[in-house]
Amino acid sequence: MMMQANDRQSEAVAGVVDRVVAHYRGDPSCMVQILREIQEARGWIEPAAIDRLQTVLAVPRTKIEGVAGFYSFFHTRPVGRYRLLFSDNITDRMQGSAALLERLCSALWIEPGKVSEDGLVSVDRTSCTGLCDQGPGLLVNLRAIGRLTVERIDRIVELVRDEVPLADWPAEFFVIEDNIRRADILLATPFAPGDALRAAQARVPSDGLAAANLRSWREGLPTGLGGPAAMLDEIKRANLRGRGGAGFMTGLKWEACRNAPLKAGQQRFVVCNADEGEPGTFKDRVLLTTRADLVFEGMTVAAYAIGAQRGFLYLRGEYRYLLDDLNAVLERRRRDGLLGSDIGGIPGADFEIEIHVGAGAYVCGEESALIESLEGKRGTPRNRPPFPVTNGYLDQPTVVNNVETFAAAALIALKGGDWYAAIGTRHSAGTKLLSVAGNCSRPGIYEYPFGVSIRQVLADCGATDPQAVQVSGPSGVCLGDAEFDRCIGFEDIPTAGAFTVFDRSRDMFEVARNYVHFFQHESCGFCTPCRVGTSLLKNLMDKLHQGCGSPYDFGEIEKLNQLLQTMSHCGLGHTACNPVLDTIARFRPAYERRMRQQEFAPAFDLDRALAAARQMTGRDDAGAHFLDQEA
Amino acid sequence: MSQTFTLDGLSIPFTEGETIIQAATRAGVFIPHLCYHPEFKPHGSCKLCTVKVNGRHTASCTLRAAAGMVVENNTEELNAERRALTQMLFVEGNHFCPSCEKSGHCQLQATAYHLGMMSPHYDHFFPDRPVDASHPEVLLDFNRCILCSLCVRASRDVDGKNVFALSGRGIRTQLIVNAKSGRLADTDFTVDDKAAHICPVGVILKKRRGFAVPIGERPYDRAPLSETALAEAVSAREEGA
Numbered sequence: 001m002m003m004q005a006n007d008r009q010s011e012a013v014a015g016v017v018d019r020v021v022a023h024y025r026g027d028p029s030c031m032v033q034i035l036r037e038i039q040e041a042r043g044w045i046e047p048a049a050i051d052r053l054q055t056v057l058a059v060p061r062t063k064i065e066g067v068a069g070f071y072s073f074f075h076t077r078p079v080g081r082y083r084l085l086f087s088d089n090i091t092d093r094m095q096g097s098a099a100l101l102e103r104l105c106s107a108l109w110i111e112p113g114k115v116s117e118d119g120l121v122s123v124d125r126t127s128c129t130g131l132c133d134q135g136p137g138l139l140v141n142l143r144a145i146g147r148l149t150v151e152r153i154d155r156i157v158e159l160v161r162d163e164v165p166l167a168d169w170p171a172e173f174f175v176i177e178d179n180i181r182r183a184d185i186l187l188a189t190p191f192a193p194g195d196a197l198r199a200a201q202a203r204v205p206s207d208g209l210a211a212a213n214l215r216s217w218r219e220g221l222p223t224g225l226g227g228p229a230a231m232l233d234e235i236k237r238a239n240l241r242g243r244g245g246a247g248f249m250t251g252l253k254w255e256a257c258r259n260a261p262l263k264a265g266q267q268r269f270v271v272c273n274a275d276e277g278e279p280g281t282f283k284d285r286v287l288l289t290t291r292a293d294l295v296f297e298g299m300t301v302a303a304y305a306i307g308a309q310r311g312f313l314y315l316r317g318e319y320r321y322l323l324d325d326l327n328a329v330l331e332r333r334r335r336d337g338l339l340g341s342d343i344g345g346i347p348g349a350d351f352e353i354e355i356h357v358g359a360g361a362y363v364c365g366e367e368s369a370l371i372e373s374l375e376g377k378r379g380t381p382r383n384r385p386p387f388p389v390t391n392g393y394l395d396q397p398t399v400v401n402n403v404e405t406f407a408a409a410a411l412i413a414l415k416g417g418d419w420y421a422a423i424g425t426r427h428s429a430g431t432k433l434l435s436v437a438g439n440c441s442r443p444g445i446y447e448y449p450f451g452v453s454i455r456q457v458l459a460d461c462g463a464t465d466p467q468a469v470q471v472s473g474p475s476g477v478c479l480g481d482a483e484f485d486r487c488i489g490f491e492d493i494p495t496a497g498a499f500t501v502f503d504r505s506r507d508m509f510e511v512a513r514n515y516v517h518f519f520q521h522e523s524c525g526f527c528t529p530c531r532v533g534t535s536l537l538k539n540l541m542d543k544l545h546q547g548c549g550s551p552y553d554f555g556e557i558e559k560l561n562q563l564l565q566t567m568s569h570c571g572l573g574h575t576a577c578n579p580v581l582d583t584i585a586r587f588r589p590a591y592e593r594r595m596r597q598q599e600f601a602p603a604f605d606l607d608r609a610l611a612a613a614r615q616m617t618g619r620d621d622a623g624a625h626f627l628d629q630e631a
Numbered sequence: 632m633s634q635t636f637t638l639d640g641l642s643i644p645f646t647e648g649e650t651i652i653q654a655a656t657r658a659g660v661f662i663p664h665l666c667y668h669p670e671f672k673p674h675g676s677c678k679l680c681t682v683k684v685n686g687r688h689t690a691s692c693t694l695r696a697a698a699g700m701v702v703e704n705n706t707e708e709l710n711a712e713r714r715a716l717t718q719m720l721f722v723e724g725n726h727f728c729p730s731c732e733k734s735g736h737c738q739l740q741a742t743a744y745h746l747g748m749m750s751p752h753y754d755h756f757f758p759d760r761p762v763d764a765s766h767p768e769v770l771l772d773f774n775r776c777i778l779c780s781l782c783v784r785a786s787r788d789v790d791g792k793n794v795f796a797l798s799g800r801g802i803r804t805q806l807i808v809n810a811k812s813g814r815l816a817d818t819d820f821t822v823d824d825k826a827a828h829i830c831p832v833g834v835i836l837k838k839r840r841g842f843a844v845p846i847g848e849r850p851y852d853r854a855p856l857s858e859t860a861l862a863e864a865v866s867a868r869e870e871g872a
Binding site: 047050051060061062063065066068069070071072361378383520521522523524525526527528529531532533534535536539559562563566567568569603 | 673675676677678679681688690693712715716719720722723753754756777778793794795796797798799800801802803804807808809810811
């Protein structure tokens with residue numbers, strides 16, 4: 001009997017693995033997608049599935065286990081049939097997530113991070129899920145639920161206990177709001193799918209010899225500066241800079257990719273970075289929900305400009321629930337002749353977009369780590385140079401841009417570079433989407449022309465008594481009220497989009513500590529300074545939190561920061577100390593309150609060390625505690 | 632080799648495509664390193680070989696030399712940073728030099744001496760990393776692993792076996808072996824593999840060879856790391872030539 005059950009099970013595993021692998025043409029470079037789909041079918045990545053994969057993909061087991069072990073959402077051990085992940089961003093905490101997590105766990109009789117003994121449910125925390133304007137949020141089997149309340153939690157407990165299939169959970173649980181509070185060109189320009197492509201193609205004559213219009217004299221040159229090159233010119237004239245945070249000139253990036261030589265059999269690629277992992281950011285989610293056509297069209301415009309035939313949208317695993325809708329948009333665009341072969345009736349204008357879904361790794365937002373992940377590997381940032389524009393996806397020329405950058409590119413194709421350049425400021429053309437959350441009465445998406453002041457945003461979003469604003473998330477900058485007249489823009493405060501407000505009731509030390517935990521959790525572990533440094537930093541912040549802080553620890557934090565900034569491999573390590581240093585500089589009293597000792601104090605605490613013994617004995621009375629002199 | 636760059640004031644010649652550490656080594660200048668090995672594709676993860684190029688920190692094992700670069704290497708600032716990185720490697724693992732068979736032949740230990748590391752400085756993490764003694768000829772003591780991935784590269788690129796890989800993420804990154812059981816005995820690893828001889832620390836150890844060379848007579852007991860590394864690079868080059 002036992003034997004038969006085992007046989008049936010391995011047949012089922014093999015069936016799933018073979019189906020998924022066939023769908024991905026047996027291509028090991030699709031490893032992340034293959035593992036994701038196997039897990040979606042089987043609940044976890046079981047050893048039998050790895051056995052089968054090893055055979056059918058003909059790759060070493062280490063490759064599969066190395067990839068499966070890297071991503072937070074991949075499970076190589078059994079997990080609950082209901083997998084509940086609480087978003088653990090500071091805004092979720094401010095909205096009461098900790099108490100809700102505790103309520104859920106005690107009602108279900110489980111501990112965070114563990115699976116219930118019957119295998120029914122597991123509960124854990126995860127990095128920011130991008131629901132800060134409607135938190136606290138959680139993911140249940142990677143479907144998002146926002147606006148958690150005691151009532152919702154209690155209902156979830158019942159649904160889990162009754163083993164109600166997710167499809168039958170109340171639909172309103174899964175309603176995610178767009179909360180667009182201020183719309184400008186990106187969110188409000190009327191746009192029908194294909195408009196931008198038609199405008200891009202209409203801008204030049206089909207033979208590239210005589211200018212159809214005289215907007216650009218270069219279009220008339222018989223040197224091949226026809227269609228695509230003219231499109232590139234518009235992007236350059238628009239002064240568009242990348243919206244992912246670094247702000248590189250998009251036109252230069254596209255041009256470098258277009259000019260990169262192709263070896264035999266190579267092609268160019270367009271990659272849209274929708275791995276929106278910065279805590280506090282959710283603008284890409286809203287763009288993908290409300291303006292997916294604009295984003296895909298921007299990618300197609302990029303493909304047209306650089307001569308690419310394939311593109312990828314790299315969607316973060318936390319947004320897995322958007323996948324079906326986005327695929328439906330792609331399918332419609334294929335039907336309408338806006339993707340596929342001979343787009344817009346132009347022979348040879350071929351472009352296809354595939355969606356790759358991430359699996360819970362913030363570092364994959366870094367473009368070279370994203371490409372590694374696209375190639376089915378661990379998401380470790382590459383050594384650079386060479387850069388992706390020459391040696392990107394599968395070592396071929398690749399443009400990687402943010403979701404918002406592609407949406408802007410589509411508008412530039414539609415309305416021209418000069419129109420775009422006239423919006424915003426001299427060094428920061430266009431508009432910026434801000435994901436506003438925290439202590440304000442109207443959280444949501446605000447689109448402003450560049451140059452808007454922090455104070456203006458605070459007024460618009462209904463921030464009362466703001467003490468600080470974290471701009472661009474933990475890797476950005478924390479500003480105090482003396483700096484609220486500063487402006488959003490590359491010449492002053494650049495941002496990828498997060499705008500998190502903290503009022504005077506908030507403890508900025510705890511804000512920084514939450515961010516440090518985030519970086520420690522998300523460090524890829526490749527380089528020594530980041531892998532160990534973020535862990536040391538976390539330990540020091542926890543030491544201060546536990547009341548064992550001294551000026552010595554301050555000094556240590558500063559030294560670690562220096563090391564992380566100078567020695568780390570990528571931006572994650574370079575910026576991991578920013579929230580700590582910013583808050584020390586601006587909110588020093590929040591730290592000084594924790595300086596219980598003037599001389600060094602050890603982090604070891606005897607009473608805390610007894611916690612395991614207390615748990616094992618089920619005792620928590622006064623006699624089970626070590627009382628120090630203060631108590 | 633007409634092109635040169637400056638390293639701590641010395642003029643260093645280089646050929647096109649050579650990295651800073653390659654050119655420096657050939658010129659007889661030692662740059663501390665752990666994950667770099669002259670015979671393997673650079674990894675760039677330990678960051679010990681970080682130098683300052685025109686004022687900016689960068690790993691010298693991955694950056695190609697360019698004419699006119701001004702490189703700082705043996706400065707108090709860089710050595711202090713390298714010392715801190717070395718201390719980090721000590722506290723994230725479980726390193727007990729006095730009882731380690733690799734003592735005196737361990738690059739991590741020798742690097743610590745080279746950089747004047749007097750204490751671990753940071754609180755130890757005390758990770759739980761069971762040893763794997765399953766293989767008849769080789770012992771794996773993961774407690775000493777510094778994740779340099781030299782065994783990964785040697786097994787993949789030279790032995791063609793892929794016995795080793797890294798799994799996990801962040802501080803939980805760990806070395807794994809290519810077997811369903813996770814045990815070295817269940818792989819095709821042999822003591823003749825290149826990967827069996829590459830570990831710079833005491834993870835991959837041959838069994839029954841303990842103290843074949845007595846403590847006090849081991850390579851780094853006789854000459855400091857800086858001399859030994861340069862001499863090894865010279866002999867490797869001569870063998871290759």
